[in-house]
Amino acid sequence: MDSLKLLALDTEDLSVVSAHLQDAVFKTDGLAYDARHHVFSVVVNRFVWEKAGGRGKSFERRRAVIAFKRVTAVRSLGIDRKDKESVFSLLAVNFAQKGEGPDGTLELVLSGNASIALDVECVEVQLADTGGAWETSLKPRHPAV
Secondary structure: OOOOEEEEOOHHHHHHHHHHHOOEEEEHHHEEEEOOOOEEEEEEEEEOHHHOOOOOOOEEEEEEEEEEEOEEEEEEEOOOOOOOOOEEEEEEEEEEEOOOOOOEEEEEEEOOOOEEEEEEOOOOEEEEEEEEEEEEOOOOOOOOO
């Protein structure tokens, strides 16, 4: 098994994690915030972009978990937490630094004009595949702007 495990500790690392998470899908039920331990996590079905370069007709998705650490506050826009079946696509993870220090806001940009903002003490994000891959014939497409 060629599971992916990544750690982001700065914005350069975060751009790599964000690229691997592009078009990951998840249900609202996959969101969790552990305020006591300052960890926000998302269980996703990640599109395996690193294997999508071939001309074959089949692609892969993998179950993965993203853990955002040192989270002090969570805000969301366009997400109804009561609707556990809503499905979102993760488009990007961005970081906006506050002032001179390492703290700032991580933004999860989602489909449907939704987003999740995480106030963090610093960038500390872990991405880990948690299961085997399954085949899909659908490759995400983005219209040219």
